[in-house]
Amino acid sequence: MEFKDYYETLGVARDASAEDIKKAYRKLARKYHPDVSKEPNADARMKEVNEANAVLSDPEKRAAYDRLGRNYHAGEEFQAPPDWGQGFAYSGSGFSGAGAADFSDFFSELFGHAGRGRSRSGRAHFDARGEDHHTQILLDLKDAYHGATHTLHMRVPETDAHGHTRLKDRSLDVRIPKGVREGQLIRLAGQGNPGIGNGPAGDLYLEVKFRHHSRYRVEGRDVYASLPLAPWEAALGATVAAPVPDGVLEVRIPAGSQSGRKLRLKGRGIPGAHSGAHAGDLYLVLEVMLPEANTPKARELYEKMAQELAFNPRQGLQS
DSSP states (O other), X not given: OBOOOHHHHHXXXXXXXXXXXXXXXXXXXXXXXXXTOOOTTHHHHHHHHHHHHHHHTSHHHHHHHHHHHTTOOTTSBOOOOTTTTBTBOEEOSOOSSSOGGGSOHHHHHHHTTTTSSOOOBOOGGGOBOOOOEEEEEEEOHHHHHHOEEEEEEEEXXXXXXXXXXXXXXXXXXXXXXXXXXXXXXXXXXXXXXXOBTTOOOOOEEEEEEEOOOSSEEEETTEEEEEEEEOHHHHHHOEEEEEEETTEEEEEEEOTTOOTTOEEXXXXXXXXXXXXXOOOOOEEEEEEEXXXXXXXXXXXXXXXXXXXXXXXXXXXXXXX
16 A cells, blocks of 8 residues: 655645645645546546545644654555554544545545544534544453453544634543454443533544554454474474463474464454353464574584484475
8 A cells, every 4th residue: 555645635835734725625626626627637636635635634634644644755655553543533523525435545544434423413502412533542462351441542632712623632541341353443432522512422432453462463353373382392292381362371282293283272262242252262373493503412413313314394395
């Protein structure tokens, strides 16, 4: 996926004011709107302009994009870090310009859930429900096994009496339920924007992301964990202690095991979200590790194996 420079798309500087962005958008919209433009690529350019404006005209989306975009240039290969959106809350009032479905994969990767919860307004007595917010929460895998409580630090939009929006720091203690999955949304009722008049507050949606771990990989509720073995443990069989997300297990290794073999431990993956729900499975992926021949004794043992074992790992590769 390529990084998109929204400032370049609108032709404005990174420190452009909200008014500068509005003027640039209107100018480009007049140039590329499909109903009036004679440019051969008007439709595609208009979609790009709408997408850039949807981000840069929104204070919280622009703040998050600015933090991310300092290290990238247009056209560079891009993949959003798993925790990039943590600490920013996006309002759910929809997108300006074209609908989100017309926007690029780049936009969807960053703000794909931003419109998940939409405000529901009522006109009577000028009451209105507050906007829903969306942000990410980064968890350790063990939190999904046991549940946890975390303090979430966010920057949320706040509108003053003059209609100006600024970002305000906010902290919130969040209880993480046992059995959460990556990509799941945790709804915190009433923790979004305050309502207007007697309207209720909106909700806050937390999208669950797991921190990268060198040994673990998650697919739904199934967990894959690498398990290093000594050559003799793999060849002769053994019972070894295997660190797993919820503790340490004693695991029997079958004799003659090779690297890449998977041992399935049924029901030891991420637990079910409620009583009676099925848990995932834990797969231990065996990885045979070779001792270094960095001492005279080690070299002697390797040389003895080379002489006495009739072993050719490339046997059968010849046509």
